[in-house]
Amino acid sequence: xxxxxxxxxxxxxxxxxxxxxxxxxxxxxxxxxxxxxxxxxxxxxxxxxxxxxxxxxxxxxxxxxxxxxxxxxxxxxxxxxxxxxxxxxxxxxxxxxxxxxxxxxxxxxxxxxxxxxxxxxxxxxxxxxxxxxxxxxxxxxxxxxxxxxxxxxxxxxxxxxxxxxxxxxxxxxxxxxxxxxxxxxxxxxxxxxxxxxxxxxxxxxxxxxxxxxxxxxxxxxxxxxxxxxxxxxxxxxxxxxxxxxxxxxxxxxxxxxxxxxxxxxxxxxxxxxxxxxxxxxxxxxxxxxxxxxxxxxxxxxxxxxxxxxxxxxxxxxxx
Amino acid sequence: xxxxxxxxxxxxxxxxxxxxxxxxxxxxxxxxxxxxxxxxxxxxxxxxxxxxxxxxxxxxxxxxxxxxxxxxxxxxxxxxxxxxxxxxxxxxxxxxxxxxxxxxxxxxxxxxxxxxxxxxxxxxxxxxxxxxxxxxxxxxxxxxxxxxxxxxxxxxxxxxxxxxxxxxxxxxxxxxxxxxxxxxxxxxxxxxxxxxxxxxxxxxxxxxxxxxxxxxxxxxxxxxxxxxxxxxxxxxxxxxxxxxxxxxxxxxxxxxxxxxxxxxxxxxxxxxxxxxxxxxxxxxxxxxxxxxxxxxxxxxxxxxxxxxxxxxxxxxxxxxxxxxxxx
Numbered sequence: 001x002x003x004x005x006x007x008x009x010x011x012x013x014x015x016x017x018x019x020x021x022x023x024x025x026x027x028x029x030x031x032x033x034x035x036x037x038x039x040x041x042x043x044x045x046x047x048x049x050x051x052x053x054x055x056x057x058x059x060x061x062x063x064x065x066x067x068x069x070x071x072x073x074x075x076x077x078x079x080x081x082x083x084x085x086x087x088x089x090x091x092x093x094x095x096x097x098x099x100x101x102x103x104x105x106x107x108x109x110x111x112x113x114x115x116x117x118x119x120x121x122x123x124x125x126x127x128x129x130x131x132x133x134x135x136x137x138x139x140x141x142x143x144x145x146x147x148x149x150x151x152x153x154x155x156x157x158x159x160x161x162x163x164x165x166x167x168x169x170x171x172x173x174x175x176x177x178x179x180x181x182x183x184x185x186x187x188x189x190x191x192x193x194x195x196x197x198x199x200x201x202x203x204x205x206x207x208x209x210x211x212x213x214x215x216x217x218x219x220x221x222x223x224x225x226x227x228x229x230x231x232x233x234x235x236x237x238x239x240x241x242x243x244x245x246x247x248x249x250x251x252x253x254x255x256x257x258x259x260x261x262x263x264x265x266x267x268x269x270x271x272x273x274x275x276x277x278x279x280x281x282x283x284x285x286x287x288x289x290x291x292x293x294x295x296x297x298x299x300x301x302x303x304x305x306x307x308x309x310x311x312x313x314x315x316x317x318x319x
Numbered sequence: 320x321x322x323x324x325x326x327x328x329x330x331x332x333x334x335x336x337x338x339x340x341x342x343x344x345x346x347x348x349x350x351x352x353x354x355x356x357x358x359x360x361x362x363x364x365x366x367x368x369x370x371x372x373x374x375x376x377x378x379x380x381x382x383x384x385x386x387x388x389x390x391x392x393x394x395x396x397x398x399x400x401x402x403x404x405x406x407x408x409x410x411x412x413x414x415x416x417x418x419x420x421x422x423x424x425x426x427x428x429x430x431x432x433x434x435x436x437x438x439x440x441x442x443x444x445x446x447x448x449x450x451x452x453x454x455x456x457x458x459x460x461x462x463x464x465x466x467x468x469x470x471x472x473x474x475x476x477x478x479x480x481x482x483x484x485x486x487x488x489x490x491x492x493x494x495x496x497x498x499x500x501x502x503x504x505x506x507x508x509x510x511x512x513x514x515x516x517x518x519x520x521x522x523x524x525x526x527x528x529x530x531x532x533x534x535x536x537x538x539x540x541x542x543x544x545x546x547x548x549x550x551x552x553x554x555x556x557x558x559x560x561x562x563x564x565x566x567x568x569x570x571x572x573x574x575x576x577x578x579x580x581x582x583x584x585x586x587x588x589x590x591x592x593x594x595x596x597x598x599x600x601x602x603x604x605x606x607x608x609x610x611x612x613x614x615x616x617x618x619x620x621x622x623x624x625x626x627x628x629x630x631x632x633x634x635x636x637x638x639x640x641x642x643x644x645x646x
Contacts, residue, residue: 092425103427108391113415119381120416123388123396130344130370130394149408153381160376314426315460317484 039067041238044263048211115150144175193230205235347399418461437493446618451582475510521551574605
């Protein structure tokens, strides 16, 4: 990796962290309504994972999608505007926090029904297979999604049809407030892929370099026609399931343990220890990220609301 | 012009569309090697190969989900649900995914797909091979719902559905698959999605029907003609979005309306047509709007006498028409 790429990945993680902290604030001020699921603590997962993709590779994820959108190159201004329901949002304000998307960036959303996007990912990959494109569909979902029928049908079918999909379970240990071992018959989620004869691995989601290395190898094997693979990334969300979550199900010392293990801190230390970047250079990245988010918030807050007639637009394709 | 069955017309439409556009493909249970449980796809596997006529696992939500993904990609999937009764596992994919993609992305994403499913009773299929499911989907903006009643329309509407940039639910009256025959031109023509068709002009009573019930209604109208009642028959063809103008014009002419479907009465599709007439043509009515529908029981029973009691047929339609004409 070139030095600039290392710095870009650091920058992306800081942008995600700052964006999430900022939108949490906007939520508490009542400017963002509905539901808001933060990615704080999970930044290294999507940043490491998506750093292995080529432009032709598709990305599709569940509702905890803000960070993934940043990694896919969506502008922070358009993302925050979408959360504020503004006309300049990436979906014109129709989608909101859970439904970010941008076809130009090959980012196929943000999906709010748990597990329902997995069959769609298989369909996207079927398109590439049919057209003979050497592209991979990266499909991300939480641990909770592995208990629903969509998951099992999609994995089975992808294996039977040898589809180019990397199934990625972000195991943040809780499906809303229910711990994995209380909801899943196997707590090592990747063992479920064994049931479909699918190659699988685990990565440390707090360590960007580990995610990048493990995912990168899998992506190359899938791209070469090796069929679908399954990656379980161990992570932890520092915040509740959503902004409305009182988090009574977690013990304070459990939270502290993981915060010492901050994915941004770990990556920063890696860059300094390996003399890839200096503290000054990283501080400069922090500052530029702060500036980017401040500008994004200003853009979003000053953007117009959608016009009433937008309600009836795009129900069907407009020709 | 060759005469053929409704199912032959369905197959011809798919064959022609696959020949026309390499992005069109079929996915479903037993659609490939076996040629479909009703033989709708027979011969297509040999002609177009396993990449374009894909045998899926027995997994309806995946058949539709994969179709949506492929449609987002830019392909033109035709998803076959073996019986409409089996569509419920895919309900989320259809209602929450396919129907909302264009809207939620503010027009960035399109889902040009067709979901074909045979529906309806009268074949001794019992509760789980006889259902009419159209009313679940005519409630969902973002979907189009089409039901042909004859071979000519089946071919022309299915070709339009394949070319439509939106998700289209295409329900085929399976009792009529081989029972209903008609002339179908070979080669290119389409029937537009949207317009209803007056299939029999009349002055005394209007009947609105679709699918198998339209076929029966034409037979009932002939009986009534012999008794001196001039029945107008409207084949709705596209249930959603519905052709209100044709419906209202017919009611304004005759002043009397009967709606026929085999799905249950309560909350059935006829309720929407009746409400439309009441709201927009009340002053033109000479009698209450009538509905003839399947009774409100959980399913079409297996036993033949019970099934016959459930299903509307030409005699029941004729009886309803006599009552309405005499009002």
